[in-house]
Amino acid sequence: MSQRLLTSAVFAGVAAGLIAAALQFMFVIPALLEGELFETGARIHFGADGSPESDRGAPGLGGDWGRHLMTVGFNIVTYVGFGFLMLAAMAFAELRGLTMITARQGLIWGLCGFVAIQLAPAFGLPPELPGTPAAEIGPRQTWWLGTLIATTLGLWVIAFGRGWVALSGIVLILAPHLIGAPHLEAYWGVAPPELAAEFVSLSLGTAAAGWTALGGLCAWFWTRDTP
Amino acid sequence: MNATTKTISRADVTLLPIAFAVLGGLTLLFASGYAQASVLHDAAHDQRHAMAFPCH
Incomplete structure (x- = not known):
């Protein structure tokens, strides 16, 4: 039965990783690349003339497909990793007779994973745009x-x-x-506060969707009937 | 009947495969989120930011 644990974690992790990556490319990566414009100085928000004003707009995904492929790959690695931990916890709860997992319960496990791994740490350390000194x-x-x-x-x-x-x-x-x-003892951010705030909401929202998918899929693969 | 069969097959899991899964999961996450080696860091950069791993 350890094989079921293994295959469920891999299938659920790959699927959730792909879902998370797709959502990141739609919502998070554009904000991240826009942040890099301020990190590199291609755009300047807090100019020397004292004007906190700069153009708005993400630069587009660009042609660096190697970089984006790595992002997809590491999302899969990360979500398979979390899938292993999620299923270990589910199997442990069942082993101790605490609960019997159902696929719908898995959604709640996923949301709890989001709260524990993303939301709670973000409460103290908000997700950072590139170039944010910390x-x-x-x-x-x-x-x-x-x-x-x-x-x-x-x-x-x-x-x-x-x-x-x-x-x-x-x-x-x-x-x-x-x-x-x-x-830090002082604020050093170079990007517009609005962009940094948007990045936090976008990355947390995307993670919430990825984690809910992971929990639901882990439980679904774990509990599905095998012939 | 069906539910009973499922229960029995899943209950076969013991602590050993669970521990193995935890170890496997932590290894993958260390590589994708925690390791500071610069090759790994650069490749995982965007994903780490998106997942809010504290990476640099």
Whole structure:
């Protein structure tokens, strides 16, 4: 039965990765490439003359298909990776007799994955446009990792814990944000605030769709009848 | 009847394949999201930004 675990994770991960990549090319990558115009100085928003004004408009995907192919490839790798973890968690919950997964339940598992891996870390460290200066990579990765582990455990405890134990999940989810994410002492962004804000919404919304698809597909492959 | 058969076949999963899946998943994610080697970083750059992995 370990084979079912493996194949379900791979099928679901590849499919969800392709869905996520398609959505990223529609919504996220154009904003990212527009951000790069400010990162490289091709466009300047906060000019020396004191005018915070610049043209609006994404430059288009361009002809760098190698780069875009890599983005699709790494989306697949990432979503297969998360698919393995998702199915391990689903199988573990079933093994412990906590629940029996259904395909529709999988959608909720996917949404919880989105909350734990994307939304909770983004609450402290918003998705960054290229060229956004940020605090040192080490502390940020540590906070990011700690936050997603704490949020995952918190959601698990809320879903499967009893009585007061379930409520302790709230503490786990809240704790990283009370500690606070590492930030710089000053603002250094070169891109228009509107573009940075749009990028955050677009990337979180896209991730929400990708994760919901991943959860639903993992559960569907996992529970489907095999002849 | 059908549901019972399914339950039995899925219940065969033990901790070992689950642990194996966790290990496999973490390895893939380390490569795509966490590793700082510059070849990997450049190739995964756009996807890391889109997924909001803290990558540089």
